[in-house]
Amino acid sequence: MSKVEMKATTMKNYKRSICSSCTHVPYCSITTYMGNISSCSEYRHYLDDNRESEYMVSEEMMGETVTMIPNKEGILS
Amino acid sequence: MTTLTKTQRTQRKQGMLNNVMRQFDHAADIIQLNGNIRKILEVTNNEFVVHFPVRMDNGEVEIFTGYRVQHNNALGPYKGGLRYHPTVDIDAARALAMWMTWKTSLAGLPYGGAKGGIQLDPSKYSQEELQRITRRFTYALGDNIGPELDIPAPDVNTNPQTMAWILDTYMSTKSPAERSTNMHVVTGKPIGAGGSEGRDRATGYGVFLTIKFWAEQKKIDLRDKKFIVQGFGNVGYWAAHFLEKEGATMTAVQDAYGSIANDEGISVEKLLEYTKANKGSIQGYASAYSIENSEFFGLDCDICVPAALGNQITGKNAKKIKAYLIAEGANGPTDVGAETILLKKGIEIIPDILCNSGGVIGSYFEWLQNKNGEIWQLDEVMAKLEKKMRESFTRVFETSKERNIDMRTAAFIIAIERLEEAYVQRGIFP
Numbered sequence: 001m002s003k004v005e006m007k008a009t010t011m012k013n014y015k016r017s018i019c020s021s022c023t024h025v026p027y028c029s030i031t032t033y034m035g036n037i038s039s040c041s042e043y044r045h046y047l048d049d050n051r052e053s054e055y056m057v058s059e060e061m062m063g064e065t066v067t068m069i070p071n072k073e074g075i076l077s
Numbered sequence: 078m079t080t081l082t083k084t085q086r087t088q089r090k091q092g093m094l095n096n097v098m099r100q101f102d103h104a105a106d107i108i109q110l111n112g113n114i115r116k117i118l119e120v121t122n123n124e125f126v127v128h129f130p131v132r133m134d135n136g137e138v139e140i141f142t143g144y145r146v147q148h149n150n151a152l153g154p155y156k157g158g159l160r161y162h163p164t165v166d167i168d169a170a171r172a173l174a175m176w177m178t179w180k181t182s183l184a185g186l187p188y189g190g191a192k193g194g195i196q197l198d199p200s201k202y203s204q205e206e207l208q209r210i211t212r213r214f215t216y217a218l219g220d221n222i223g224p225e226l227d228i229p230a231p232d233v234n235t236n237p238q239t240m241a242w243i244l245d246t247y248m249s250t251k252s253p254a255e256r257s258t259n260m261h262v263v264t265g266k267p268i269g270a271g272g273s274e275g276r277d278r279a280t281g282y283g284v285f286l287t288i289k290f291w292a293e294q295k296k297i298d299l300r301d302k303k304f305i306v307q308g309f310g311n312v313g314y315w316a317a318h319f320l321e322k323e324g325a326t327m328t329a330v331q332d333a334y335g336s337i338a339n340d341e342g343i344s345v346e347k348l349l350e351y352t353k354a355n356k357g358s359i360q361g362y363a364s365a366y367s368i369e370n371s372e373f374f375g376l377d378c379d380i381c382v383p384a385a386l387g388n389q390i391t392g393k394n395a396k397k398i399k400a401y402l403i404a405e406g407a408n409g410p411t412d413v414g415a416e417t418i419l420l421k422k423g424i425e426i427i428p429d430i431l432c433n434s435g436g437v438i439g440s441y442f443e444w445l446q447n448k449n450g451e452i453w454q455l456d457e458v459m460a461k462l463e464k465k466m467r468e469s470f471t472r473v474f475e476t477s478k479e480r481n482i483d484m485r486t487a488a489f490i491i492a493i494e495r496l497e498e499a500y501v502q503r504g505i506f507p
Binding site for chain 1: 233408
């Protein structure tokens with residue numbers, strides 16, 4: 001099993017974490033403690049990879065004036 | 078396979094809530110908060126759990142579970158995000174709702190705290206299904222949300238489009254004459270549907286402003302000061318953008334893909350352009366070199382902006398930190414052990430509850446514009462945000478100085494005292 005596959009399998013255990021649906025998990029350089037994450041600016045849902053890169057805001061900081069990565073989570077609202 | 082005991086599961090589930098409660102208890106002990114008010118603030122006012130059916134694209138009907146927890150409304154309508162994620166449940170919503178109460182109170186807003194969402198994995202549903210789910214959830218919540226009662230906002234996996242669906246559904250349940258008076262039932266709307274200019278940068282600008290105000294107090298010129306940013310999302314980028322505009326130099330960045338550094342400086346705008354063309358990644362940016370992720374927080378700099386996620390500065394790496402200021406753009410980036418080490422070393426921390434409050438203030442401005450039938454220009458929004466953030470920062474800074482406590486404790490004290498004052502003045506019905 002490759003490292004990426006291993007990490008993907010491990011993800012199934014992150015029931016308490018938004019990492020459980022984040023595409024960065026196989027290589028995330030920010031954290032290896034993915035068990036209980038409730039907020040992350042780098043969060044990227046795998047649904048986003050199938051969409052055009054539109055500006056997507058999140059939480060209490062959203063608007064729509066620049067082009068950035070979809071579904072980046074920001075600050076808890 | 079690891080099997081968790083019931084106690085372990087409970088502890089894990091309540092971890093977030095415990096963390097929020099610990100900070101509350103610490104501040105409440107210091108100010109000797111009235112016991113009765115403490116009892117009120119320790120529990121949530123209302124908790125809604127709704128089960129609702131939605132027809133899927135294949136014709137089958139699926140039942141969803143949605144949550145809305147309203148922690149406290151002593152200062153005004155409940156305010157907080159709605160997230161769509163498998164982790165959404167009542168415990169998570171409670172903790173995050175409570176956090177919102179402190180945050181809105183500290184920011185001096187006429188709001189309380191709430192949180193909610195739907196327990197689902199959005200990747201399993203089409204856009205049309207998500208729209209039907211959102212609309213049906215809004216209908217299920219009914220008049221338990223409202224522009225003067227509880228105002229949801231985007232969160233994980235929800236966005237301005239989601240808010241536009243909620244707005245449209247909520248308005249549709251009202252009589253024609255009432256509909257346009259309900260625009261402020263949600264914030265974080267698309268600008269064309271009642272959203273506000275400047276909300277995209279409000280949190281990052283707020284992070285920058287708190288750094289600027291701190292520097293003013295310390296008589297430090299931000300020009301040529303070196304800063305590092307963890308997270309190059311909305312918050313990290315905008316904070317870096319404004320710091321660079323002020324003359325500071327970004328010398329390192331870490332995102333999900335890796336870490337880069339250049340002691341001579343990394344152009345914020347050029348890096349953003351690069352990430353746009355590189356699937357959002359900073360890796361491979363030519364004008365910087367890659368560094369080990371573990372080296373990031375130990376880099377030589379003046380200001381450190383952790384703007385990605387929680388528990389990044391820990392007892393393990395705190396000793397290596399060379400910055401003299403940490404501005405918490407993310408929620409909870411500094412853990413308890415690290416904070417003790419940093420404060421002992423004389424490193425100051427602008428706490429998350431203050432540092433990243435620009436976002437919710439931006440939301441408040443959107444709500445105000447809708448309520449009053451106004452449309453503010455970007456410069457107006459930014460000027461008002463600066464005024465509001467300055468008030469918050471000054472209160473925290475002065476309280477910290479007067480009581481000889483750290484800024485985090487000062488922030489919690491201010492937030493709780495404002496709530497206490499409201500209860501003392503209003504009394505308890507009947």
